[in-house]
Amino acid sequence: MNKLKALAVLLLISSMAYAGGYRVSTQSNRQLAMGHTGVAVVNNADILFFNPAGIVHLENKLNFSAGGFGVISSVKYQNSEFGTSSETESPTGTPVYAYGTYKINEKLAVGLGIYTPFGSNVTWDTNWAGSHLVNEIDLSAIFIQPTVAYKLFDSVSIGGGPIIAIGGVSFNRNAGRSLTNEQGERSNVAIEDSGVLAYGWTAGLMFTPNDRFAFGFNYRSLINIESTEGTATFSNFPNSSLTPDNGDTGFTATLPLPAEITVGLSHKFFNDKLLLAFDYNRALWSEYESLDLVFENGSTSINPRNYKDSSTWRLGAQYTATDKLILRAGYYFDESPVQSGFFAPETPRNDSNGYTFGFTYQVNSKLAVDASFLYLRFKEIDESYDFFTDPGASSPSTFGGTYKSQALIPGIGVTYSM
Amino acid sequence: MMKTFNLKYIGLFIAAAAIVSCDIEFEEPIDEAGAFTPGEADFSNYVSVGNSLTSGFADNALYLDAQLQSFPAIIAGQMEFAGGGEFIQPLVNDNAGGLLAGGVQILPNRFVLASDGMGTPAGPAVYTGQAPTTDITNTVTGKLNNYGVPGAKSFHLGAPGYGNIAGVATGQANPYYVRFATAGTSTVIADAAAANPTFFTLWIGNNDVLSYATSGGLGVDQTGNLNPATYGSNDITDPNVFASVVSGYVTALTANGAKGALINIADVTSIPFFTTVPSNAIPLDAATAGAVMSNPQIQQYNGGLQLAAGGGLITPAEAALRTISFVAGQNFMLMEDEDLTDLSGLGLPNLRQTNDTDLITFTSATVIGTTVGGNPQLIRGVSVPLEDQNVLTATEQAAINAAQGAYNATLEALAAANGLALVDAKTALATVANGGVSINGGVLTSTYASGGAFSLDAVHPTPRGYAFTANAIIDAINAQYGSTVPKVDVATYRSIQTSDAVN
Numbered sequence: 001m002n003k004l005k006a007l008a009v010l011l012l013i014s015s016m017a018y019a020g021g022y023r024v025s026t027q028s029n030r031q032l033a034m035g036h037t038g039v040a041v042v043n044n045a046d047i048l049f050f051n052p053a054g055i056v057h058l059e060n061k062l063n064f065s066a067g068g069f070g071v072i073s074s075v076k077y078q079n080s081e082f083g084t085s086s087e088t089e090s091p092t093g094t095p096v097y098a099y100g101t102y103k104i105n106e107k108l109a110v111g112l113g114i115y116t117p118f119g120s121n122v123t124w125d126t127n128w129a130g131s132h133l134v135n136e137i138d139l140s141a142i143f144i145q146p147t148v149a150y151k152l153f154d155s156v157s158i159g160g161g162p163i164i165a166i167g168g169v170s171f172n173r174n175a176g177r178s179l180t181n182e183q184g185e186r187s188n189v190a191i192e193d194s195g196v197l198a199y200g201w202t203a204g205l206m207f208t209p210n211d212r213f214a215f216g217f218n219y220r221s222l223i224n225i226e227s228t229e230g231t232a233t234f235s236n237f238p239n240s241s242l243t244p245d246n247g248d249t250g251f252t253a254t255l256p257l258p259a260e261i262t263v264g265l266s267h268k269f270f271n272d273k274l275l276l277a278f279d280y281n282r283a284l285w286s287e288y289e290s291l292d293l294v295f296e297n298g299s300t301s302i303n304p305r306n307y308k309d310s311s312t313w314r315l316g317a318q319y320t321a322t323d324k325l326i327l328r329a330g331y332y333f334d335e336s337p338v339q340s341g342f343f344a345p346e347t348p349r350n351d352s353n354g355y356t357f358g359f360t361y362q363v364n365s366k367l368a369v370d371a372s373f374l375y376l377r378f379k380e381i382d383e384s385y386d387f388f389t390d391p392g393a394s395s396p397s398t399f400g401g402t403y404k405s406q407a408l409i410p411g412i413g414v415t416y417s418m
Numbered sequence: 419m420m421k422t423f424n425l426k427y428i429g430l431f432i433a434a435a436a437i438v439s440c441d442i443e444f445e446e447p448i449d450e451a452g453a454f455t456p457g458e459a460d461f462s463n464y465v466s467v468g469n470s471l472t473s474g475f476a477d478n479a480l481y482l483d484a485q486l487q488s489f490p491a492i493i494a495g496q497m498e499f500a501g502g503g504e505f506i507q508p509l510v511n512d513n514a515g516g517l518l519a520g521g522v523q524i525l526p527n528r529f530v531l532a533s534d535g536m537g538t539p540a541g542p543a544v545y546t547g548q549a550p551t552t553d554i555t556n557t558v559t560g561k562l563n564n565y566g567v568p569g570a571k572s573f574h575l576g577a578p579g580y581g582n583i584a585g586v587a588t589g590q591a592n593p594y595y596v597r598f599a600t601a602g603t604s605t606v607i608a609d610a611a612a613a614n615p616t617f618f619t620l621w622i623g624n625n626d627v628l629s630y631a632t633s634g635g636l637g638v639d640q641t642g643n644l645n646p647a648t649y650g651s652n653d654i655t656d657p658n659v660f661a662s663v664v665s666g667y668v669t670a671l672t673a674n675g676a677k678g679a680l681i682n683i684a685d686v687t688s689i690p691f692f693t694t695v696p697s698n699a700i701p702l703d704a705a706t707a708g709a710v711m712s713n714p715q716i717q718q719y720n721g722g723l724q725l726a727a728g729g730g731l732i733t734p735a736e737a738a739l740r741t742i743s744f745v746a747g748q749n750f751m752l753m754e755d756e757d758l759t760d761l762s763g764l765g766l767p768n769l770r771q772t773n774d775t776d777l778i779t780f781t782s783a784t785v786i787g788t789t790v791g792g793n794p795q796l797i798r799g800v801s802v803p804l805e806d807q808n809v810l811t812a813t814e815q816a817a818i819n820a821a822q823g824a825y826n827a828t829l830e831a832l833a834a835a836n837g838l839a840l841v842d843a844k845t846a847l848a849t850v851a852n853g854g855v856s857i858n859g860g861v862l863t864s865t866y867a868s869g870g871a872f873s874l875d876a877v878h879p880t881p882r883g884y885a886f887t888a889n890a891i892i893d894a895i896n897a898q899y900g901s902t903v904p905k906v907d908v909a910t911y912r913s914i915q916t917s918d919a920v921n
Binding site: 075076078080081082083084085087129177178180182183184238239240241242243380389390393394396397398402404405406 | 443446447499532
């Protein structure tokens with residue numbers, strides 16, 4: 001369960017989880033096409049997300065970039081011991097981004113970014129075999145990031161800014177594996193919250209010893225989304241003082257959006273026609289130890305997560321084919337933060353391989369269209385979640401089986417510079 | 419030209435999207451034909467025949483939720499992975515349980531576990547959150563797969579008229595069978611055979627000893643009496659009668675070559691009805707015990723026993739058995755025992771205290787320690803003896819065990835002779851009763867209410883207990899026929915139901 005919080009009414013577009021946990025790495029069409037590298041790649045205003053120090057390296061005074069993605073994903077589950085199976089019905093998620101930068105002078109630039117780096121949207125069949133863990137979850141978070149960058153020396157710039165996060169969550173699951181009301185209907189708890197505000201920051205450094213080589217470093221802080229204003233709805237509990245009452249109650253929960261460190265470099269070859277980039281991300285997921293829901297009606301739901309810090313290795317290439325066309329391709333390996341035995345079907349992510357490509361078509365000197373495509377492949381995996389304890393049970397139970405996931409993410413965006 | 423280039427890429431996008439958005443496939447998908455196999459069996463038309471255990475009866479009633487989780491329904495659901503077909507049960511209308519006949523309630527609603535309203539369990543109570551709506555005058559017609567009839571003894575399944583509504587009032591017919599009998603003169607077994615099973619389970623014989631047991635041995639051991647028409651409802655069925663009728667049922671069910679499983683009879687000591695109330699259920703302090711023992715009637719009785727033993731009328735052992743003694747602490751209870759030597763000539767009643775070999779019926783819990791007519795001197799189990807119906811004595815247990823052993827031997831022989839699976843429910847349930855069985859997230863035991871396996875009537879399983887039973891049956895079927903029907907996760911089936919919607 002998670003708890004995030006909720007929010008954002010207009011902008012809020014639900015996003016989906018790819019990349020370990022509920023991190024969604026779709027913050028730029030140009031960079032996604034290059035394996036989502038970018039901490040040392042100065043392409044357009046998207047650098048504001050990847051490395052805020054980079055915005056001062058943009059050639060133009062004004063830079064805008066915006067885009068979105070369609071996330072088409074599904075997860076299948078089966079258990080050959082019991083014959084149970086299920087498949088997620090995943091509505092298409094649409095993570096979006098928009099960045100703008102303004103260069104005040106050669107040494108100083110400012111910018112603003114809006115993007116959706118976290119989210120999860122998973123809908124299993126109602127009352128499926130793992131419904132005590134999750135029937136349906138929809139997490140979303142919108143980040144707003146004002147940014148400033150300054151060139152300390154010709155070859156060294158720094159940048160950063162605060163992050164305002166707006167989170168939202170809706171989550172529904174059954175209260176136990178077998179708890180029902182007198183009519184045999186599964187007892188259920190649903191929580192919902194939106195518009196939860198939280199704050200963090202980011203800072204970056206870029207080192208450009210010559211025109212061809214760039215090195216970047218970026219740190220993004222932990223943001224804890226603390227939900228206190230949401231509503232929990234208990235339904236189909238029996239009419240008994242031995243179980244919680246039906247109806248709405250409050251709850252509190254905290255969902256960490258983990259800190260992330262990225263280092264990377266890029267180098268240009270062949271008259272600068274080819275650029276190769278490498279990024280390494282380390283997401284500090286170990287912050288996510290447990291999802292604890294405390295309800296005002298006195299009941300609690302403690303869900304150990306025990307995530308581990310995880311790494312992502314990214315490779316990207318960009319080739320300037322003509323004045324008008326730039327081609328890109330990339331690959332990344334994304335390590336899951338979920339440890340064995342903690343594999344919960346709300347974020348059923350194991351290690352994955354991402355294959356990306358895309359292009360930019362320069363419409364005129366100011367406007368370009370960016371497109372990208374990501375195919376994210378997960379190996380079939382036998383895993384379980386071993387830490388669910390039924391109400392009144394003396395020991396935890398295990399829920400496991402074979403999972404297989406995949407995601408297909410096409411994206412489109414525009415870049416405008418002047 | 420650039421436009422063309424662009425279009426090419428867009429085309430590539432679409433092609434790639436088409437490729438990867440194809441369904442995810444497991445390396446060994448379980449929803450593919452052949453993932454689970456029926457072996458030599460054919461599960462396409464599974465028919466279950468039996469008593470309350472086959473019907474899904476629980477909590478002293480037949481109600482919808484438990485019926486949907488009857489062991490045959492669970493098995494049929496798993497058989498679907500291996501060629502099994504539709505499984506239709508004569509479902510009741512509601513979750514109240516209870517039966518009506520022409521609008522008049524003839525059987526009570528189900529039990530639920532009530533609380534004190536403050537978060538502490540209070541005990542079983544009749545559910546009143548819903549009025550019963552299942553009227554036996556509304557009969558179920560059409561194809562059926564579950565021929566479980568609560569209350570049926572072995573010979574009932576072949577008794578014409580057992581489903582005749584006219585016989586319900588006189589006890590000649592069974593209201594549950596009335597609901598789906600094909601005719602007033604039909605028999606359960608003929609109806610089941612007419613359903614033309616390709617596979618069947620037959621679990622019958624429990625009530626042939628159980629009604630005697632739950633009545634505390636009020637009935638008669640009819641061993642030697644081959645005419646069941648003369649039996650009372652609490653009697654033990656003669657093993658030869660059992661063998662004769664059950665053999666006929668197997669013949670009827672296998673007439674078209676059906677495979678199947680026979681399920682044997684569990685020990686009465688495996689059910690909480692006989693293991694919940696201890697035989698030394700009377701706590702006394704020293705002063706009270708002393709007061710009881712100072713009662714002149716007890717002193718006269720104990721003295722009389724010594725005289726009778728001295729005169730050779732009873733053995734010294736019987737005298738010791740019958741000597742009344744109440745002390746500080748937990749005490750065995752005063753009871754009547756018709757198997758004691760009749761000393762009424764000496765003015766001595768057939769009294770003794772219970773001992774470790776006695777089983778106290780579950781329903782005695784509401785009687786023990788209560789006063790007669792509000793007189794504090796007349797306490798049941800202390801100064802007023804428990805009645806025959808409260809105690810299943812060692813002698814009575816021996817009669818049950820003898821009959822049960824004979825039934826089980828018959829079932830084993832019939833299974834072997836007909837190439838059928840034999841399900842050893844006796845051993846399986848004994849394991850639950852003796853320490854329990856580990857399940858996913860706990861232990862399944864026969865402890866009343868909290869053990870998970872038995873419903874609040876202390877005799878019938880919960881859906882979780884039925885799921886455990888279903889797994890035992892699936893194991894036996896798979897072993898017999900080389901099938902690979904998957905089992906169920908027992909712990910995902912519910913145990914008892916709590917509710918404060920009670921009177």
